[in-house]
Amino acid sequence: MKQKTKKLSANYMDLVFVKNEDRPWSQKENGIVEIKMENKGFFNTIAQKFFKRPRFSNIALDAYGTKVWLCIDGKNTVSDIVKLMEEAFPSEKDAMLKRVVQFLTTLELHSFIKRAK
Numbered sequence: 001m002k003q004k005t006k007k008l009s010a011n012y013m014d015l016v017f018v019k020n021e022d023r024p025w026s027q028k029e030n031g032i033v034e035i036k037m038e039n040k041g042f043f044n045t046i047a048q049k050f051f052k053r054p055r056f057s058n059i060a061l062d063a064y065g066t067k068v069w070l071c072i073d074g075k076n077t078v079s080d081i082v083k084l085m086e087e088a089f090p091s092e093k094d095a096m097l098k099r100v101v102q103f104l105t106t107l108e109l110h111s112f113i114k115r116a117k
Contacts, residue, residue, distance in 0.1 A: 012078060012101070013077065014078070015077060015078050016074060016076065016078075017072050017104065017108070018072065018073075018115075020111055020112055025069070028060075031066065032060055032062075032063070032066050033060075033069045034060045035058070035061070035069075036058055038056055039053065039054070039055060039057055064085070064099065067084070067085060067088050068085065068100060068104070072113055078104065081100055082097050082100050085100055
């Protein structure tokens with residue numbers, strides 16, 4: 001059985017993303033990006049109160065995620081980011097488009113980034 005592949009529209013490749021200002025981030029000494037995320041909502045409030053869970057979580061990205069994050073500047077299109085990633089990680093070139101699109105989709109889904117207007 002052939003597996004269905006999702007085709008990307010040319011429009012997606014032209015999208016430009018910006019970082020969400022509500023998600024503070026920093027770059028650690030080793031160059032890795034760390035994003036601070038507030039744990040909100042009813043269940044998080046209970047966990048914070050009764051189980052001493054932290055109000056904020058720090059999410060450290062890997063080398064690929066850091067590079068993509070730093071490429072998201074409100075000017076680079078998805079296509080530009082894929083090209084920059086292929087240059088930075090030439091041995092991963094064959095899988096880079098899929099990897100970048102999945103990562104951007106995840107970042108957008110969790111409101112770390114949004115589409116530029």
